[in-house]
Structures are given as structure tokens and as C-alpha cells.
Amino acid sequence: AGVPLRSANGVCVGTLCAMDTEPRAFDEKEVAVLLDLARMVETELELRILATTDSLTGVVARHAFLDEGARAVSLALRHRYDLSCIAFDLDHFKTINDTAGHVAGDAVLAATAQTCAALLRKSDIFGRLGGEEFSIILPHTGAANAAKVAEKLRARIEAQTTKSELPHAVTASFGVAALASAPTDLAELLASADRARHEAKARGRNCCVTAVKRPPEAAQLGRRVLKAGSIVFNRGNSVIDCTVRRLSETGAKLDVIASGEIPRRFKLSIELDGFSRACTVARKDEQSLEVVFDQF
Known part of the structure; x- marks a missing residue:
């Protein structure tokens, strides 16, 4: 005998069956017990859905997202396929709450x-x-396709209409990070996407930023060198001297007197070698930088 299991909206999601070693008829009492058990299973399934779903938006709740995300990242690492993360938030959302109400x-x-x-x-x-x-x-x-998805989402959010009168248009800032750009677990991937999201905020909001690939570890940054270099920015009007400590085809490690005024993107020049490459800062502390060269 069996009783169908239905979701809250009436969709059949399975069947609760009772079997014996020999065929026989079920009396009314046994059928009633089976029906009661089916209702209990349906209630348990509904509670699990409620526990894993954000009640306001209908998307996955935080705890369930972290669990499912961790499994997805683990599978991607194990089977060596691409996986990316998009992090976004609504711009000036507090103003909407304060002005139009919660x-x-x-x-x-x-x-x-x-x-x-x-x-x-x-x-x-x-x-x-x-x-x-x-x-x-x-x-x-991968990162490139994830960035395209983020841009589609950003444009659609900006274009959506609302029933309430709001103090400003609804927009969002997006950060994108790919598993291949260095993160080795969900926490690192989320942190990388979140940093890119903050960069989108810094650029004026309502835009998408993809996290820069993390450079290799020091042992893989290239050969040890000791070269005089120049950090060139502001259309060539600003130059800061640096010492190139490591150099490879993909990046470099630089020492500087102070890194505070150095922008995120600049051109690294080594005059004696006739070397000049556009690059992006991946790591920075007070007196050193690790940069990734732009790929052509």
C-alpha cells in the first residue's frame, strides 16, 4: 500500500509505501495509520524547506547557502571544473528603509x-x-561568463519597477570571483567576491567588478632579481621608484618606501631592460606590492 506525499502547493514529491513479505489487504485501521505517517513526513519535509528558505525572498537562507555552497566548491575542486561566485547588495538600501519604510x-x-x-x-x-x-x-x-551573468542581473535590477515611491532608483553593486583565481574553499571564495563588491562600491556603485587573480606564492612569483624599477601612473605624470625583488611572465614583487599613494593599476617600467608592463595590484602592505601583469 502507498500514500502520495504532497508539498504545500499540492505537488506530488513521492510516495510513502508499506510492504510485507506476502501480499495481503490493508484494513481501515492500517490505512489510517499509513495516512497519519504520510502527514508526518509531509510536515517534516515542509519544516525542512522552511528552515532552508529565506521567508521574505524565497531564496536559500544563509545557513543552507553556506552548506550547499561548501559542497559545490568541494565537488568543483575534486573534479577540476570551473565555479564562480557573485556577491551583490542593493545600493543605499538604508535610505529606502528610512524614507519609504521597511x-x-x-x-x-x-x-x-x-x-x-x-x-x-x-x-x-x-x-x-x-x-x-x-x-x-x-x-x-568561469570568471568571464560569471561577469556576464552579473552584468545581466545588474541591468535587470536597475530596470525593475516598484509599486512604492522610493527616494532613488533601485541599483546594486556586484563582485565576481572564480575558484580558479586562488580560493580553495567557500570562505575564501566569498571573501574574494566580497572584496570585489566593495571595489564596485568604491567605483561609484551600480557596477560589476571581477576579483583580480591572486598571484602565485612567493616561490612561484618568478626568479629572484634586484632591479631598479618605476611605478608609472596618472598618464605618465606620476612616477614612484621601486625595487623589483621577483619577476616572472605573470607578475612581480616590488619594494617601495610607502605604498599608500600607489593606485590599484599602473605600469611597471624597468628602464635598463627595456621592460614595461601594465599591471594590477593583487596584494599590498606598507612597503611591498605583489602585482599581476595584464594578459594580452
């Missing part, structure tokens, strides 16, 4: 989640990490 703010969050979910694949993991912050795990997706 009901309007909640409506914006729910509408944004629905807008984004409609553009994502079933295999993507879309979660709300708290407040107006969301993250998405995209299996089998």
Missing part, C-alpha cells in the same frame, strides 16, 4: 530576488546572506 524595503528585496532568480539556472545556488546582501554560486562557470 514594508517598501521588504518589497524591494523580494522583487529583486524574484528578478534575479528568473535569470539563473536551476543548478545555481542563490542565497540571501543577510539584510540586502545576496550571493550566488555558479557551477561550471
Whole structure:
């Protein structure tokens, strides 16, 4: 005998069966017990869904997102396929809450989640990490394609309409990070995407930024050298002397007197070698930089 198991919206998700070693008929009492057990299973399934779903937006809740994301990252590392993460939040969301009210703010969050979910694949993991912050795990997706997804989401969020009168248009800032850019677990991947998101904020909001590939460890940064170099920026109008300590085809390690005024992107020049490459800062402390050369 069996009783169908249905979700809250009436969709059949399985069957609870009772079997014996020999065929026989079930009396009314046994059928009633089976029905009761089926209702218990349905209730348990519903509770699990509620525990893993954000009640406001309908996307994956924070705890479940971290669990599912960790499994996805582990599989990607084990089977050596691409995986990327998108982190985004709504710009000036506090102003919306303070001006239009929390009901309007909640409506914006729910509408944004629905807008984004409609553009994502079933295999993507879309979660709300708290407040107006969301993250998405995209299996089998490299950085370039993840950046395209982020831009589509950004444009669709900006274009969405709201029923409430808001103090400004709804926009979002996006950070993108790929597993191949160095993170070895979900925490590092989220942190990398989050740093890129903060960079998007710094660039004026309502834009997408992809995390820069982390350079190799010191032992792989290239051969040890001791060369006089120049950090050139501001269209060649600003030059800071540096000492090149390591150099490879993909990056370099530089020593400087102070790194505070050095921008994120500049041109590294080694005059005696006739060397000049555009590069991006990947790591920085007070007196040293690790940079990645732009790839042509």
C-alpha cells in the first residue's frame, strides 16, 4: 500500500509505501495509520524547506547557502571544473528603509530576488546572506561568463519597477570571483567576491567588478632579481621608484618606501631592460606590492 506525499502547493514529491513479505489487504485501521505517517513526513519535509528558505525572498537562507555552497566548491575542486561566485547588495538600501519604510524595503528585496532568480539556472545556488546582501554560486562557470551573468542581473535590477515611491532608483553593486583565481574553499571564495563588491562600491556603485587573480606564492612569483624599477601612473605624470625583488611572465614583487599613494593599476617600467608592463595590484602592505601583469 502507498500514500502520495504532497508539498504545500499540492505537488506530488513521492510516495510513502508499506510492504510485507506476502501480499495481503490493508484494513481501515492500517490505512489510517499509513495516512497519519504520510502527514508526518509531509510536515517534516515542509519544516525542512522552511528552515532552508529565506521567508521574505524565497531564496536559500544563509545557513543552507553556506552548506550547499561548501559542497559545490568541494565537488568543483575534486573534479577540476570551473565555479564562480557573485556577491551583490542593493545600493543605499538604508535610505529606502528610512524614507519609504521597511514594508517598501521588504518589497524591494523580494522583487529583486524574484528578478534575479528568473535569470539563473536551476543548478545555481542563490542565497540571501543577510539584510540586502545576496550571493550566488555558479557551477561550471568561469570568471568571464560569471561577469556576464552579473552584468545581466545588474541591468535587470536597475530596470525593475516598484509599486512604492522610493527616494532613488533601485541599483546594486556586484563582485565576481572564480575558484580558479586562488580560493580553495567557500570562505575564501566569498571573501574574494566580497572584496570585489566593495571595489564596485568604491567605483561609484551600480557596477560589476571581477576579483583580480591572486598571484602565485612567493616561490612561484618568478626568479629572484634586484632591479631598479618605476611605478608609472596618472598618464605618465606620476612616477614612484621601486625595487623589483621577483619577476616572472605573470607578475612581480616590488619594494617601495610607502605604498599608500600607489593606485590599484599602473605600469611597471624597468628602464635598463627595456621592460614595461601594465599591471594590477593583487596584494599590498606598507612597503611591498605583489602585482599581476595584464594578459594580452
